[in-house]
Amino acid sequence: MSQRRQITGFSNPTVKFLRSLREKKHRRASGKFLAEGLRLLTDARASGHLPEMLIMASGREPHPLLGALEADVLAAGGEVLEMGPDLLSKVTGKDNPQAVAGVFAEFDTSLTTLDRSSAKIWLVAQALRDPGNLGTMLRTGDAVGAGGLILIDDCADPFSVEAVRASMGAVFTQRITQVRWDEFLPWLRGGPGQLVAASLRDAVPYRAASYAAPCFLLIGNESRGLPEHYEAACDLRVTMPMKGRADSLNAAVAAAVLAYEALAALG
Amino acid sequence: MSQRRQITGFSNPTVKFLRSLREKKHRRASGKFLAEGLRLLTDARASGHLPEMLIMASGREPHPLLGALEADVLAAGGEVLEMGPDLLSKVTGKDNPQAVAGVFAEFDTSLTTLDRSSAKIWLVAQALRDPGNLGTMLRTGDAVGAGGLILIDDCADPFSVEAVRASMGAVFTQRITQVRWDEFLPWLRGGPGQLVAASLRDAVPYRAASYAAPCFLLIGNESRGLPEHYEAACDLRVTMPMKGRADSLNAAVAAAVLAYEALAALG
Numbered sequence: 019m020s021q022r023r024q025i026t027g028f029s030n031p032t033v034k035f036l037r038s039l040r041e042k043k044h045r046r047a048s049g050k051f052l053a054e055g056l057r058l059l060t061d062a063r064a065s066g067h068l069p070e071m072l073i074m075a076s077g078r079e080p081h082p083l084l085g086a087l088e089a090d091v092l093a094a095g096g097e098v099l100e101m102g103p104d105l106l107s108k109v110t111g112k113d114n115p116q117a118v119a120g121v122f123a124e125f126d127t128s129l130t131t132l133d134r135s136s137a138k139i140w141l142v143a144q145a146l147r148d149p150g151n152l153g154t155m156l157r158t159g160d161a162v163g164a165g166g167l168i169l170i171d172d173c174a175d176p177f178s179v180e181a182v183r184a185s186m187g188a189v190f191t192q193r194i195t196q197v198r199w200d201e202f203l204p205w206l207r208g209g210p211g212q213l214v215a216a217s218l219r220d221a222v223p224y225r226a227a228s229y230a231a232p233c234f235l236l237i238g239n240e241s242r243g244l245p246e247h248y249e250a251a252c253d254l255r256v257t258m259p260m261k262g263r264a265d266s267l268n269a270a271v272a273a274a275v276l277a278y279e280a281l282a283a284l285g
Numbered sequence: 286m287s288q289r290r291q292i293t294g295f296s297n298p299t300v301k302f303l304r305s306l307r308e309k310k311h312r313r314a315s316g317k318f319l320a321e322g323l324r325l326l327t328d329a330r331a332s333g334h335l336p337e338m339l340i341m342a343s344g345r346e347p348h349p350l351l352g353a354l355e356a357d358v359l360a361a362g363g364e365v366l367e368m369g370p371d372l373l374s375k376v377t378g379k380d381n382p383q384a385v386a387g388v389f390a391e392f393d394t395s396l397t398t399l400d401r402s403s404a405k406i407w408l409v410a411q412a413l414r415d416p417g418n419l420g421t422m423l424r425t426g427d428a429v430g431a432g433g434l435i436l437i438d439d440c441a442d443p444f445s446v447e448a449v450r451a452s453m454g455a456v457f458t459q460r461i462t463q464v465r466w467d468e469f470l471p472w473l474r475g476g477p478g479q480l481v482a483a484s485l486r487d488a489v490p491y492r493a494a495s496y497a498a499p500c501f502l503l504i505g506n507e508s509r510g511l512p513e514h515y516e517a518a519c520d521l522r523v524t525m526p527m528k529g530r531a532d533s534l535n536a537a538v539a540a541a542v543l544a545y546e547a548l549a550a551l552g
Binding site: 061064065150154157158159160161162163171184186187188191225258259260261262263266267268270271272275278281284 | 331
């Protein structure tokens, strides 16, 4: 039942619900997540994703993209909520009366619906703890034409506000899969697929390696890197030059340098 | 005068000073910045940078690296401050009694002391607003053997806690320069140097471009990219493939993909 509602009061249950979506346990319980910003919501719409709820300030200035979004949300049976700037900033965490936000249903992240043949490159993150890194990997994945991001072990939440923001809309275009290593590896070996580890150990220079599609690029935890037996299970271990004092790159940077190399090789 | 002091009480002036270093205006006024974490402080020491003050919890467990650091700080005439876990978490913003932090004098960031011939690659950031992106660029710069990071126009503060943390110690190894565009360009043209823009406009594919040392890789603001007349002033405009819906990469990612390409070309 589509509707437009005016929300007032900090104790309003809808306001409480919206604020709760900043926490993972509430996202999981409700199966919903928040995305913020007109650009992000417009990108989502262009990718076929409409929010179930659209949130904005009462008396906000009209904007053609926002008007189109409102119309689509209402037509699809969703809700448009208007609230005062104070309340809005409690929901969005930002002191910006032009802010808009949307509540989306989380996507299916099961392995069973992943079609490996739909792309030449896939990014795989193992125990990545920084939601900004996950979002940046989604954004890079979109840029290189990857199929999606596969999250192994205990990663940050790709539906967190920070990850969604850093993805710049790619959370709506990249397939996101969450799976345990001991489920992922048998699935991978059940079909074509080259598993490539970004490694600090004995490894081939990343520019001299032979990449093969579908190519799964595996990036390990920010502090510890990949567990040794995960690396050992890979078809290829590649390393990037490290000319300075440090022995590693930022995880999202390593993923991107490798993904662009694979793109150059696989086209 | 070297000393070891026990600090108690939230209103202690030293505690107030340390907390003030989370804000840019206080860093500028004092010329000091905070770096946190034993690993970061150890990296700093290995690069010849000792903190003027070393801060840790009273009764912290001994650690060989920390012991060596303490000895060096005291020998160099610095201070070692011990405080209760509550106070320490107020200073570091973290609830970790193992935390250590150091206060460092900011470095000379003037253009006049920059030696362009000391490296083949230099990263240049224009109006970058995210301190994490700056720190990540410093880290990447270290990895590709760049000489340093040149900050043009109104960038985030490279000495902020977030930038220092994201740099993973590279803030101590990479030369940092802050300069206006109208000072930078004449300086650049006063000697050898290729200025390369990461561009979305009419540009050469980044893998087909001819890079020349010293190569200055210019990355623009996260939202707006580079001003058009900055791009026009560059010797080369390069672009990276964008296969998806988005039209740009994360700024630190774009810098890294380009820097590794330049490294492959220039050795």
